[in-house]
Amino acid sequence: MSTGLIHSVESMGVHDGPGIRYVVFTQGCPLRCQYCHNPDTWMRKAGKRVEAGELLLRVLKCKPYMDSSGGGVTISGGEPTLQPGFVRELLKACKEQGIHTALDTSGYVTPEVFSSILPYIDLVLLDIKHIKEEKHRDLTGVSNERTLELISLLEKEKQPYWIRHVIVPGITDNRDDLNQLASYLSNLNGLERVELLPYHRLGVYKWQELGYEYRLEGIEPPSRGQMQEIKGLFIKKGVSASIAVHG
Ligand SMILES: C[S@@+](CC[C@H](N)C(=O)[O-])C[C@H]1O[C@@H](n2cnc3c(N)ncnc32)[C@H](O)[C@@H]1O
C-alpha cells in the first residue's frame, strides 16, 4: 500500500471544486510562485506520512455530506503530481467507493506521469500561472511549457477541466496578456469554466515565519471593479469565467 507525504487535510472545503469537499494538501512543490499562500508545503520533508487506505477511511466518514452537496475529494498541495503512486491509489480507491474526484495542479508534470493518474480523476483544476513564458518563469521559477502541454493532453483525452488564474495587480493583470490567455482558452473544447482568483495576502505571515523574502510586499489585492472588468474580457471572448472567493 502506498504512503504519501501530506501537509494537512480539510474536511469541509468549499473552494476547490464543486460541492463540499475533503481536501488533501500534499507536501512538496517544484514551483516557487511569488504569491503562493502555501509556502509551508514546498519542502519535500516535514509533512506527515499517511497510507492511502488510512486516508480513505477518513474520507468515507465524510461521504454523506459530500454526496448530498455534489462534492467529493480534491487532492491539492503543494503539487500533488509529485507523488503519483500515492495520488493514483487514493483516487482509485475513492472512485471505487463512488466518490467524485478532483486534482488541483499547476500542470508542472510530464504527460507520462499525468496519464497514469488521469483514469481516476473526474475533474482537473489546472492553474495557468501566466500565459507568457518569460513572465511565467519570473513568477514561478519554471517554464509554462508543461502546463500548456497538459492542456493538449486533456483535450485529446476529452477530460473535463477548469482553468484557474490568479489576478495579481502589476504581475498578471496586463490586459494584452489576459486577452492572449482568453483567446487561447476560447479555442478549447474540454474547458468547463475559468475561475479567476483574486490575489490575496492571507499566506504572507507564513513566508515571514519561514524566513523567506516576500517579493510582492506592497502589492494590494485587486478591487472588485478590477476583477469584474477582467471577467468581462473573458466573457467577451466567449469564455465562461467567474470570480472565485478566497480559500
Ligand atoms: C496552493 S495551490 C496548490 C495546487 C497547485 N500547486 C497549484 O498551484 O495549482 C492552490 C491554488 O491556490 C492558488 N493560490 C496560491 N496562492 C494564492 C494567493 N496568494 N492568492 C490567490 N490564489 C492563490 C494557486 O494559484 C492555485 O490555484
Ligand code: SF4
Ligand atoms: S504551484 Fe501551487 S503550491 Fe506550488 S508554489 Fe505555486 S501556488 Fe504554491
